[in-house]
Amino acid sequence: MQTEKHLNVISFDIPFPPDYGGVVEIYYKLKALHEAGVKIHLHCFEYGREKQESLKKLCSSVHYYPRKTARSLLFNTLPYIVLSRESAALKKNLLRNNHPILMEGIHSTFLLGDKDFSKRKIVVRMHNVEHDYYESLAKVETNIFKRYYFYNEAGKLKKYEAILKHATSIAAISPADTWYFKKKYGHTQYLPAFHPNSTVTCKEGNGTYAFYHGNLAVGENNEAALFLIQRVFNDLPFKLIIAGNKPSDELVGAVKEQKNVELLTNLRFDKISDYIRNAQCNVMPTFQSTGIKLKLLTALFAGRFCIVNKPMVENTGLDSLCIIGNSAEKMKDKIREVMNGKKEFNIKEIRKREKILLENFSNEKNILLLIKLLF
Secondary structure, eight states, X not given: OOOOOEEEEEESXXXXXXXXXXXXHHHHHHHHHHHTTOEEEEEXXXXXXXXXXXXXGTOSEEEEEEOXXXXXXXXXXXXXXXXXXXXXXXHHHHTTOOOOEEEESGGGOTTTTOGGGTTSOEEEEESSOHHHHHHHHHHHOOSHHHHHHHHHHHHHHHHHGGGGXXXXXXXXXXXXXXXXXXXXXXXXXXXXXXXXXXXXXXXXXXXXXXXXXXXXXXXXXXHHHHHXXXXXXXXXXXXXXXXXXXXXXXXXXXXXXXXXXXXXXXXXXHHHHHHHHXXXXXXXXXXXXXXXXXXXXXXXXXXXXXXXXXXXXXTTTOGGGSEEXXXXXXXXXXXXXXXXXXXXXXXXXXXXXXXXXXXXXXXXXXXXXXXXXXX
């Protein structure tokens, strides 16, 4: 009789509801582990999100730890995102068993170099090259104090990253990140992103609007939305709908100046899914190419045409499924093509997506890679 597989998972946030990139990836990974028969002991840090009873449906046990928010932590040599997740209670709970440990993001690695865990099997899931990500956040941040924090944190993360040499394995989220971590630390496996889609559900036919969605509190998404409003849809006759929480005052003002742009906030995930599915095109520029954008995967599984720039698809293997426009003018041309009905979204496009997405981004297949790393 096969023995049960038990696993500790350390999550940097409470992964339900799955309503932003990082926790979407964690939640659907937990779901896939549960469906594969793994008994999950979830350890999550709590700050601003409520404890969730529904996680007990996927996990054998769920533990919560308060994230430390003292400003004095900012003056430490360790990155704030790591130090604020230090917990004696977490260490105590992990030492009560000898199960493998999955650490979600560099955020969750405070115990990685601890001698008490030197003989434990530990896999670190890297969601991106974190210091590159923080540097890119700094570049688009308009608040001088936040910008200083992001640059300072990027420097600390660059030094701290060497902690990854203590991991049994690193599970990188994109081919480019895999190459980076493998070159620096070895023991790295490419593990594609986990996501809400088990089948391709795109609709044939035509929609009447373009759609962009993202957490608008994140500087990168705010910049992308402003780019679309001010430089792409500024003189196009087509409707753009933008959905996301906590838009900046600048973004709200830009929407008011543009008659063909609508801003929707506080939408449920199922409502966002409807907008993705019914749009004629999902328009997704980005100005930094770390990791992989889960909004791109979601739009490819569920939406019609996807119009992106190169950083959105670089080294993802998804460029053949997208329409690429690298400047505002090129993006306008591509939008005109699909919105004017010159390009029809048909069954041929759907079959092409099924072939690539179900081969490379199947949660069911990819969870077996993770289980092999862990057990």
